[in-house]
Ligand SMILES: Nc1nc2c(c(=O)[nH]1)N[C@H]1C(S)=C(S)[C@@H](COP(=O)(O)O)O[C@H]1N2
């Protein structure tokens with residue numbers, strides 16, 4: 745049987761240039777003062793410098809990107825570290841069931857720990873063979889291909905493991921927390 749699942753989720757249209765979309769200003773980031781803090785319900789909290797982050801085992805994962813405002817981009821080749829590998833570094837406690845990801849500029853989003861451990865969920869520093877540009881999240885962004893792109897937080901600075909769900913920026917302003925583009929979970 746051929747695979748008949750369409751590639752474009754319902755209500756989406758394909759675009760061929762990558763729009764830039766966010767609230768607020770693009771934060772200025774100097775790698776010298778940049779770090780990634782991983783904390784909360786973990787046994788070994790870590791603060792990683794950019795060089796330490798880049799020294800972790802990395803992958804390239806190509807996926808499609810779907811914004812809730814209805815544009816989609818195919819074939820984004822993201823390069824970065826799998827969330828599951830970062831998770832192994834800090835060893836979550838048995839109370840850790842959710843993760844909140846926070847950014848320069850106060851944007852946040854969240855996932856269940858189970859969703860975050862999917863192999864295509866990355867903290868990415870590169871796209872299509874180049875480092876991210878500032879408007880697309882340099883130096884580090886979250887990529888969650890199975891969710892609408894408001895989960896793809898740009899300018900990530902921390903990851904907090906939590907016992908309870910904490911709604912993110914858009915998720916607490918009417919957007920759906922589960923954000924599955926195949927089920928059109930746009931609004932809560
Ligand atoms: N920090 C931050 N990350 C963010 C946003 C934002 O407002 N702030 N917007 C999200 C939304 S709604 C989308 S569609 C994507 C857009 O990513 P792009 O600008 O790289 O196309 O970024 C996501 N990540």
Ligand SMILES: [Mo]
Nearest residue numbers: 811812893894
């Ligand atoms: Mo979006």
